[in-house]
Amino acid sequence: DVKVTQSSRYLVKRTGEKVFLECVQDMDHENMFWYRQDPGLGLRLIYFSYDVKMKEKGDIPEGYSVSREKKERFSLILESASTNQTSMYLCASSVTGHEQFFGPGTRLTVL
Amino acid sequence: GENVEQHPSTLSVQEGDSAVIKCTYSDSASNYFPWYKQELGKGPQLIIDIRSNVGEKKDQRIAVTLNKTAKHFSLHITETQPEDSAVYFCAASRGYNAGNMLTFGGGTRLMVKP
Numbered sequence: 543d544v545k546v547t548q549s550s551r552y553l554v555k556r557t558g559e560k561v562f563l564e565c566v567q568d569m570d571h572e573n574m575f576w577y578r579q580d581p582g583l584g585l586r587l588i589y590f591s592y593d594v595k596m597k598e599k600g601d602i603p604e605g606y607s608v609s610r611e612k613k614e615r616f617s618l619i620l621e622s623a624s625t626n627q628t629s630m631y632l633c634a635s636s637v638t639g640h641e642q643f644f645g646p647g648t649r650l651t652v653l
Numbered sequence: 654g655e656n657v658e659q660h661p662s663t664l665s666v667q668e669g670d671s672a673v674i675k676c677t678y679s680d681s682a683s684n685y686f687p688w689y690k691q692e693l694g695k696g697p698q699l700i701i702d703i704r705s706n707v708g709e710k711k712d713q714r715i716a717v718t719l720n721k722t723a724k725h726f727s728l729h730i731t732e733t734q735p736e737d738s739a740v741y742f743c744a745a746s747r748g749y750n751a752g753n754m755l756t757f758g759g760g761t762r763l764m765v766k767p
Contacts, residue, residue: 584757644696
């Protein structure tokens with residue numbers, strides 16, 4: 543079975559802190575994605591990566607950056623966390639043209 | 654870019670009844686339409702998908718229909734059971750040409766009452 547793991551289920555940070563969310567997949571997928579999930583807005587794509595060191599902006603990249611140094615790991619970085627970044631963050635991976643497999647999510651609260 | 658709208662946002666049905674969730678999309682180049690189910694505390698999981706070369710696909714109690722002309726697609730669940738209670742998301746994609754990027758609808762919370 544494909545497994546996508548995220549470093550934390552719950553995270554509480556203060557405004558202005560630098561925040562790292564880590565995602566690891568174990569199926570050698572070339573594509574990895576970061577979404578945020580907010581009630582009524584569904585899942586919105588922040589960034590995706592189609593190969594090591596490659597990244598593309600999604601629909602809402604402002605305030606975020608990403609890093610993919612190894613194929614299995616994709617990190618989301620909040621350079622200076624703000625309260626409007628309080629949300630559920632979901633990571634996913636896929637082989638191009640096939641389904642995306644999601645991790646369990648990280649619920650981030652920024653105070 | 655693509656815009657996907659999903660209705661209703663909440664749906665409550667009696668066990669054994671049918672449930673229908675509808676989505677519309679804006680990009681006529683979209684050709685892949687998956688449906689994901691998200692149970693409490695878990696990430697979304699693919700339950701069924703349809704590509705633009707077919708109008709309907711069925712898998713046991715769930716079916717998806719696609720109308721490319723009207724740019725809408727629907728999820729049908731028959732003989733609903735309490736374990737069908739979850740949040741359902743539709744999505745649309747241009748498929749291979751877009752690196753499998755998906756645009757999601759806003760989600761439908763389905764509650765099946767025993």
